[in-house]
Amino acid sequence: QMAIDVLHPGKATVPKTEISEKLVKMYKTTADVIFVFGFRTHFGGGKTTGLGMIYNSLDYAKKNEPKHRLAKHGLYEREHTSSKQRKEDRNRMKKVRGTARKIIHNP
Amino acid sequence: MAAPDMLDSDLPNAVTLLKNLQEQVMTVTAQVQALTKKVQAGAYPTEKGLSFLEVKDQLLLMYLMDLSHLILDKASGGSLKGHAAVLRLVEIRTVLEKLRPLDQKLKYQIDKLVKTAVTGSLSENDPLRFKPHPSNMMSKLSSEDEEEDEVEDGHSEASGKKSVKGVSKKYVPPRLVPVHYDETEAEREKKRLERAKKRALSSSVIRELKEQYSDAPEEIRDARHPHVTRQSQEDQHRINYEESMMVRLSVSKREKGRRKRANAMSSQLHSLTHFSDISALTGGTAHLDEDQNPIKKRKKIPKKGRKNKGFRRRR
Numbered sequence: 001q002m003a004i005d006v007l008h009p010g011k012a013t014v015p016k017t018e019i020s021e022k023l024v025k026m027y028k029t030t031a032d033v034i035f036v037f038g039f040r041t042h043f044g045g046g047k048t049t050g051l052g053m054i055y056n057s058l059d060y061a062k063k064n065e066p067k068h069r070l071a072k073h074g075l076y077e078r079e080h081t082s083s084k085q086r087k088e089d090r091n092r093m094k095k096v097r098g099t100a101r102k103i104i105h106n107p
Numbered sequence: 108m109a110a111p112d113m114l115d116s117d118l119p120n121a122v123t124l125l126k127n128l129q130e131q132v133m134t135v136t137a138q139v140q141a142l143t144k145k146v147q148a149g150a151y152p153t154e155k156g157l158s159f160l161e162v163k164d165q166l167l168l169m170y171l172m173d174l175s176h177l178i179l180d181k182a183s184g185g186s187l188k189g190h191a192a193v194l195r196l197v198e199i200r201t202v203l204e205k206l207r208p209l210d211q212k213l214k215y216q217i218d219k220l221v222k223t224a225v226t227g228s229l230s231e232n233d234p235l236r237f238k239p240h241p242s243n244m245m246s247k248l249s250s251e252d253e254e255e256d257e258v259e260d261g262h263s264e265a266s267g268k269k270s271v272k273g274v275s276k277k278y279v280p281p282r283l284v285p286v287h288y289d290e291t292e293a294e295r296e297k298k299r300l301e302r303a304k305k306r307a308l309s310s311s312v313i314r315e316l317k318e319q320y321s322d323a324p325e326e327i328r329d330a331r332h333p334h335v336t337r338q339s340q341e342d343q344h345r346i347n348y349e350e351s352m353m354v355r356l357s358v359s360k361r362e363k364g365r366r367k368r369a370n371a372m373s374s375q376l377h378s379l380t381h382f383s384d385i386s387a388l389t390g391g392t393a394h395l396d397e398d399q400n401p402i403k404k405r406k407k408i409p410k411k412g413r414k415n416k417g418f419r420r421r422r
Contacts, residue, residue, distance in 0.1 A: 001353050003350040037355070038349075038354075038355035040355075051349070051350070051353050051354075051355070053353070
């Protein structure tokens with residue numbers, strides 16, 4: 001894991017994809033185990049500071065990275081049920097006892 | 108005559124010395140024979156060794172041969188004047204002396220190599236391992252096929268990662284002793300007054316009065332406003348925390364306001380016309396200038412966050 005300082009005088013903030021490409025060249029790994037985040041540009045432009053992590057293997061990455069960062073790489077899909085629906089289901093479940101609960105949970 | 112007396116006294120010494128010499132010569136010849144046998148058997152291959160050391164070896168051997176030649180001649184009664192071996196000896200001696208500073212420079216590397224050869228590998232904390240890596244100073248983006256650097260990079264990365272993993276210890280929560288709260292209203296008032304007095308004492312008005320009446324020499328310091336230095340210190344603390352914990356902390360509205368005010372304060376003439384409140388010392392009531400904001404009381408209890416909790420310093 002590392003803190004990354006990017007110098008880009010005259011240009012806008014460098015996108016994360018470009019930064020991970022450069023890291024691939026520097027550390028001779030593949031792009032799917034590199035995770036960079038948290039880039040903040042200093043006042044006046046020209047310099048950006050961010051954080052980055054390179055894992056030894058994709059398995060370690062899947063175990064240790066938070067889900068939202070994995071989702072940005074396409075390695076994780078979060079469920080798309082709305083929380084309101086889930087709460088309604090749960091409250092309906094609470095009213096019933098036993099096997100009927102299973103029916104409400106998986107209609 | 109003095110000479111025979113001296114000879115008599117010296118004779119027994121000479122005899123013992125010669126005997127010692129004989130013994131030592133015998134041991135030395137035994138060792139040298141063992142060495143030559145080993146070298147001839149090829150136990151010390153020097154093809155891949157340092158050529159500098161080989162040169163030194165050869166020079167020392169030649170020196171020894173010439174010396175022994177000289178000793179032989181002298182022992183059999185010959186004179187040493189203008190002997191060819193003397194010139195050769197002088198030449199070899201000068202070359203050896205010139206090699207000595209080179210030797211000094213290589214000493215570190217040779218020591219390290221010898222240690223690695225003897226022990227197999229060095230421990231992690233060996234100070235000999237912390238040599239400078241100029242390859243780390245080069246831009247790694249430009250290097251396409253530099254294979255020597257790969258080994259060194261791998262080394263430094265491995266050692267770096269190892270050190271990071273070794274540092275993580277078990278989290279020990281801080282122990283705070285709970286104290287019974289029984290502060291009366293009067294005590295609270297008194298405390299507030301004392302704090303206001305302390306603040307007033309360090310305000311600019313009082314400080315200038317002190318300077319005027321004290322005998323100490325006048326100090327002119329290029330100091331920034333204390334709020335600015337305080338804010339920059341806090342920013343530095345935040346940056347260090349973020350980089351060591353590898354998280355990004357959120358900035359609350361209060362923090363944003365403080366930062367904005369600190370940035371603005373360094374470029375304002377605010378301090379020229381606005382003075383802090385010294386009513387605690389003068390005894391009057393506190394009053395603010397028209398354009399200063401009134402002090403608001405905190406209404407909401409700030410929400411706890413997992414990241415920010417570790418970041419809050421215990422004041």
